[in-house]
Amino acid sequence: MDTIKTIVTVYTESTPNPNTLKFVCDKPLIVGTAIEFTDKDQTKNSPLAQSLFNFPFVKSVFFAANFVTITKTENVSWNDIASELRYFITTYLNEGRQVLSEKIVTHKSAIVDDSVEAKETLTSEIDIKIVEILDQYIRPAVEGDGGDIAFKSFKDGVVTVQLKGSCSGCPSSTMTLKMGIEGLLKRMIPEVKEVVQEAL
Numbered sequence: 001m002d003t004i005k006t007i008v009t010v011y012t013e014s015t016p017n018p019n020t021l022k023f024v025c026d027k028p029l030i031v032g033t034a035i036e037f038t039d040k041d042q043t044k045n046s047p048l049a050q051s052l053f054n055f056p057f058v059k060s061v062f063f064a065a066n067f068v069t070i071t072k073t074e075n076v077s078w079n080d081i082a083s084e085l086r087y088f089i090t091t092y093l094n095e096g097r098q099v100l101s102e103k104i105v106t107h108k109s110a111i112v113d114d115s116v117e118a119k120e121t122l123t124s125e126i127d128i129k130i131v132e133i134l135d136q137y138i139r140p141a142v143e144g145d146g147g148d149i150a151f152k153s154f155k156d157g158v159v160t161v162q163l164k165g166s167c168s169g170c171p172s173s174t175m176t177l178k179m180g181i182e183g184l185l186k187r188m189i190p191e192v193k194e195v196v197q198e199a200l
Helices: 047-052 078-094 116-121 125-144 173-188
Strands: 010-014 020-025 035-037 058-063 067-072 147-155 158-165 194-197
Touching: 010 078, 020 078, 047 058, 047 067, 047 078, 067 078, 125 147, 125 158, 125 173, 158 173, 173 194
Parallel strands: 158 194
Antiparallel strands: 010 020, 020 067, 035 058, 058 067, 147 158
16 A cells, blocks of 8 residues: 655744744654754764755754754845755655654753763752753744754853854844843842853
8 A cells, every 4th residue: 555645845934043044844854852063064964954065055054843944154145045945955855855864863852952061960950940941931932033042051150051043143142142041040040140152
């Protein structure tokens, strides 16, 4: 008996970052941790990211549950390239080709960064509370804008986070960090004095 092929639909959404566009799919792309690729050398475990970096104007690629966020170079306009990228991603997915190789499909919380240091620091009650707040209140909004947030550390009242996807290098990310994330964490956890972004 023939299996029915599922057709994937892809549409675009703008983000607060003018150089970044979200390509949203109506089917899940990955399971587990959101992943960012900032150059082609990092893409050996992602056939789709590798293919996208073949476009000369692609600067970075970010995968989350059901979307791909692409950051372009400054010298081109989205009007000239968005349709081409959407067609490419749609065709790629409808051909049933792999987004990620099995090696990097993970099933843990995406909010804690993959580094060993981050895993080791998630021991205190405050760390756990910060991660819960980021996961529940901040992450859905950041994902809605085509990005992700990862908790790095909490030390001497300072929370360090890493912004990924469209939020990385976004002109409005500093305001999001200070007005939104810092304000919320300070209100909910008195020990938090400041939120800073890890330098990439």
